[in-house]
Amino acid sequence: MAWVATAELAAAVSNAGGLGVIGAGHMPPDALQAEIRKVKALTNKVYGVNVMLMSPFVKEVMQVVIEEKVPVVTTGAGNPGEYIPALKAIGSKVIPVVASVALAKRLERTGVDALIAEGMESGGHVGEITTMALVPQIVDAVKIPVIAAGGIADSRGIIAAFALGAQAVQIGTRFVATKECIAHENYKQAILKAKDRSTVVTGVSTGHPVRVISNKLTREYLEREKNGATPEELEEMGAGKLRAAAREGDVERGSVMIGQIAGMIDCVSSVEEVIQEMVKGIPAVLSAIEQTCKEQ
Structure with missing residues (x-):
């Protein structure tokens, strides 16, 4: 979501009831600082920053995150262990993205607050295991909350993730096709x-x-x-x-x-419309499941 998940999109998601996250990608530290300060001006809700640990600016970016006291830090492409003490010292919640059970167990021992189990259906950098296979195995392997990611675009995907044991979901692709996203x-x-x-x-x-x-x-x-x-x-x-x-x-x-x-998306909506549609659709999905079970 680098170059896509900017302050505008992150603020809109947070304002609509989600947790908006700025995608730092390979962003230089001064650019990230500007995005963080912009999101603070656009929302008074909790927001986050995703840090790519393979970025050439990772140490400087982490310093900006610490100086700005970012409340939630998600990480990808590596082990955030060396940064956890400093992030914890400012009260940040640290949530790495993982694509295997082994990495999930290793990162749990470092004291992270939760894990994002991301299946290969997702866009951008991917692992080798599907969301449906990965999420329940990680849920069974760790004691901290697990957030499901990859292949989730609507109420059905959210319910499926919860059924697999996840306590939340991370959604990227659906929010690119929104009015607030500044992507071309x-x-x-x-x-x-x-x-x-x-x-x-x-x-x-x-x-x-x-x-x-x-x-x-x-x-x-x-x-x-x-x-x-x-x-x-x-x-x-x-x-x-x-x-x-x-x-x-x-x-x-x-x-x-x-x-x-992406094949499930057929319109550009506002962030609020997307979130409301997902939330309001959950009772109907649950009702359909219940009806199906009664008919078995």
């Missing part, structure tokens, strides 16, 4: 046009696989990957491509990081 219109239209099989996973050979919408860039990337391009060559090929798509609107040569549920 072409990026949003690419989501609306997407079908169930429109996404592909690139970068498996580099150890950092990414789910994106198939386009000219991905076809060339996958061809070069198949023919033995080095991780360095592939990294150079992908550098700056998310920004090119999300901010400049180049959805053919840019990287449109979107989850598999």
